[in-house]
Amino acid sequence: MRYFDHMATNPLRPEVLDAMMPYLKEEFGNPMSLYALGQKSKKALEEARGQVAALIGAKPQEIIFTASGAEANNMAVRGLAMASKAKGSHIIVSKMEHHSVLNPARMLEKEGFAVTFLPVDKYGMVDPGALEKAITKETVLISVVHASPEVGTIEPVEEIGRIAKKHGVLFHTDAVASAGYLPVDVEALGVSALSLSAHEFYGPKGAGALYLKGGTRIVPLIYGGIQESGRRAGTENIPAIVGMGKAAELAKAGLAERAGKLARLRDRLVAGVLEGIGHVYYTGHPEHRLPGHASFCVEFIEGEAMLLMLAAKGIYAASGSACSSKALKASPVLLSMGISSQLAQGSIVFSLGTDNAEDDIEYAIREFPAVVKRLREISPYAGGWGGVKETGTCIPKN
């Protein structure tokens, strides 16, 4: 197996599993309990909080554990907007955001908030100038992703942070795809809130976190208990949280070296693909992008078919094509970059991780062109698009 879908999820690092094990077995105490068994869990919880805080340059008390990155995003968008309602009712989110940011924003819209969905350029980059212009007296929150898991583009978050500060607006960034791959420092980025997901940096599924700058008010999503300082009720998922803490510690160590290696592998893959295949577009920003991220649109063929043929060769990748999505809609991120729905059908994403070695890349460079060639032999567009019209989404006829 050659796994190139690290933006989807990652395996646990063995050290992470080892750290979790006692809390799946004998150390089952509830951190709320006053006796030693409970207090041991409490101690583990706080240690993990410290480890996660250290990864992003935050204070431990600024970390709220959640069950996922999606929950952290929901909590940030909804919770911060709701807590600032008295101040104003306008929020700004970019068109590069994950559904877990976009959908809460749409919910807020239904509930009376005005929402600006900020356009991006052809690289998927937000224009800070345009963002500043979108700010009104009513604006209470900006949410822009740190780096896109779909096209790898790194957004100008520091600059947006400065703008947000200047205008006294809260700023949230979704760092789910970037943590562990890029340096993430909440002070440098100038954010009031930031989302993390453990399994994106080789931690367990079922653990995420929201960084919330000290003194920032938020309305919880889940009510009912005093866990996480009353901001998120529910008995803490101690094994997963301990795993997240350990994974954060490991992600911080040797980050630059790891990112360097991934970028080298990625560059080799990109060069090989562009060389071996004609009519292919490298999507996202060519330089300002996640180190292990290579995304393309291949003309005249469809992404799901590519994924299946690649999988048959043991290569696992992802696609933002309409046919490969449950909703049969092309990735809104690709469309918002001005990529036509036709070309978006040929979306393919390789996201590399620490388990990938050079021979995986060489294998992919050998096999991928053969897959494209085969599918083009089947495609009626083998000789070009031939003036087909470009429109909307893949909607079944009935």
Add this chain to the structure above:
Amino acid sequence: MYSEKLMDHFTNPRNVGDIPDADGVGEEGNPTCGDVMKISIKVQDGRIVDAKFRTFGCGAAIGVSSMVTEMVKGKTLEEALSITKEAVAEALDGLPPQKMHCSNLGADALKKAIEDYRNRQGAK
């Protein structure tokens, strides 16, 4: 997600290509996203003796095209016209619900190819 049968037709699709001197050609697509299926047929004495396809679309769409072209060979035009999307899906041991429209594409492209053949005949 897909049946073994569909995966077989997807990985080793039968009848890929065009028939240069086809008697009928039908093209059906999702105008909205560009998925396109093109079927060409050769007819002799009211029977389809050859069928070929080209498809731009997902794995199911390719599997469906391959299966449809297999199913029609040797059939009379009437028999071929009675092939429904359900019949194609069944022949592939089922399709996931969100992929049924890909089966539709196959049945419709075939119908259009037969219509095209009949139009050409009428024009003669």
